[in-house]
Amino acid sequence: MNYPLYFDHNATTPCDPKVLEAMVPWFTTHFGNASSSSHPYGWMAEEAVESARESVAHLIGAKAKEVIFTSGATEAINLALKGLLSQADPIKNEIITLQTEHRAVLDTCKALDQTGVKVTYLPVEKNGLLKLDQLEAAIGPQTLIVAIMYANNETGVIQPISSIARLAKEKGVFFLSDGVQAAGKIPVSVHDSGIDLMPLSAHKMYGPKGVGVLFVNQKTIGSKLHPQIVGGGQERGLRSGTLNVPGIVGFGQAAVLAAQSMSEESKRLKSLRDKFEIALLELPGVSRNGTDAHRLPHVTNLAFEGVQGTDFLKHLNAKIAVSSGSACSSISEKPSHVLKVMGLHDALALASVRFAMGRFTEDDHVDQALAHVKAVLKKLRDSGN
Numbered sequence: 001m002n003y004p005l006y007f008d009h010n011a012t013t014p015c016d017p018k019v020l021e022a023m024v025p026w027f028t029t030h031f032g033n034a035s036s037s038s039h040p041y042g043w044m045a046e047e048a049v050e051s052a053r054e055s056v057a058h059l060i061g062a063k064a065k066e067v068i069f070t071s072g073a074t075e076a077i078n079l080a081l082k083g084l085l086s087q088a089d090p091i092k093n094e095i096i097t098l099q100t101e102h103r104a105v106l107d108t109c110k111a112l113d114q115t116g117v118k119v120t121y122l123p124v125e126k127n128g129l130l131k132l133d134q135l136e137a138a139i140g141p142q143t144l145i146v147a148i149m150y151a152n153n154e155t156g157v158i159q160p161i162s163s164i165a166r167l168a169k170e171k172g173v174f175f176l177s178d179g180v181q182a183a184g185k186i187p188v189s190v191h192d193s194g195i196d197l198m199p200l201s202a203h204k205m206y207g208p209k210g211v212g213v214l215f216v217n218q219k220t221i222g223s224k225l226h227p228q229i230v231g232g233g234q235e236r237g238l239r240s241g242t243l244n245v246p247g248i249v250g251f252g253q254a255a256v257l258a259a260q261s262m263s264e265e266s267k268r269l270k271s272l273r274d275k276f277e278i279a280l281l282e283l284p285g286v287s288r289n290g291t292d293a294h295r296l297p298h299v300t301n302l303a304f305e306g307v308q309g310t311d312f313l314k315h316l317n318a319k320i321a322v323s324s325g326s327a328c329s330s331i332s333e334k335p336s337h338v339l340k341v342m343g344l345h346d347a348l349a350l351a352s353v354r355f356a357m358g359r360f361t362e363d364d365h366v367d368q369a370l371a372h373v374k375a376v377l378k379k380l381r382d383s384g385n
């Protein structure tokens with residue numbers, strides 16, 4: 001099979017060979033259980049986990065003890081929102097979030113909503129950014145948490161995180177920011193920004209799938225979280241279950257590599273992305289979804305007028321792996337909820353494509369992708385499709 005060029009790095013990234021190399025011994029010779037405290041197999045595994053914890057903490061400006069390992073960001077989000085609400089004062093039972101969040105947040109909120117929690121879903125402007133005064137007006141005495149993502153997985157739009165955190169602090173509410181797409185791509189400092197809780201995922205930063213983290217601000221959250229998975233008491237009792245040592249080691253190595261290469265890599269990717277985007281925006285009926293000023297360097301989301309979305313995507317995918325929205329909804333053929341909130345009508349949302357480049361994308365790949373997009377667009381527009 002001839003695999004298409006991969007331009008879908010917001011859905012997942014390949015495991016970096018250096019990450020895989022670091023993981024292998026922890027499956028074979030160093031297979032110990034990190035909780036086995038009576039022999040060297042366990043001690044070594046525990047040491048490796050603690051070293052990975054340091055590395056992930058370093059990447060986001062946190063302390064090692066503020067990092068809780070989970071099976072992924074979805075679990076971390078569930079732990080954060082459900083865990084905080086189940087121990088809070090019953091009067092404080094409102095979450096404020098954005099309509100453009102990832103489904104991991106939206107569906108957790110929906111589940112909580114069904115248990116009597118009030119959830120307020122704020123819209124965003126056409127450019128994908130939230131309106132701070134709208135958020136300020138929405139926060140009331142009932143509000144416990146504001147859950148607003150750092151950077152959007154579909155458009156790459158980065159929200160004004162420090163201003164949101166300041167507002168949350170002033171109003172005495174907790175601030176959870178989904179950092180899955182931002183961490184490892186742009187500098188993130190949870191303490192400098194004033195974030196209380198941040199879920200992360202290894203597979204979005206060249207680490208393995210099935211490993212995530214919840215950053216828990218020690219000062220502001222402390223012991224206010226109630227565990228959602230109980231058992232052996234691992235991860236300070238917040239997330240029981242035998243630790244995925246190879247996965248955690250991989251996450252640690254991925255964090256080290258991301259920290260080392262971030263400044264160079266983000267410049268390189270921005271230049272590839274800009275070249276790609278500028279060439280397509282020159283064509284009639286092509287526009288960008290989301291602000292230019294505040295977004296991730298490696299992603300562009302473009303709307304193509306005059307083509308039928310599913311057909312366009314099918315033709316594109318013959319040579320380049322892309323999607324029209326998040327991986328979770330790409331099978332549904334429904335227009336992206338994010339783009340709809342940003343004011344796109346259904347047909348244009350369906351004819352919008354997210355192109356996300358990554359560590360192994362080269363200049364030549366961009367040229368090939370450009371030629372393919374242009375050819376498909378011409379063919380479909382000429383045939384009146």
Ligand SMILES: Cc1ncc(COP(=O)(O)O)c(C=O)c1O
Nearest residue numbers: 072073074102104153178180201
């Ligand atoms: C913004 C965002 N949040 C959460 C998730 C869920 O992460 P995980 O796959 O680790 O559960 C994703 C992954 O698609 C994401 O893009």
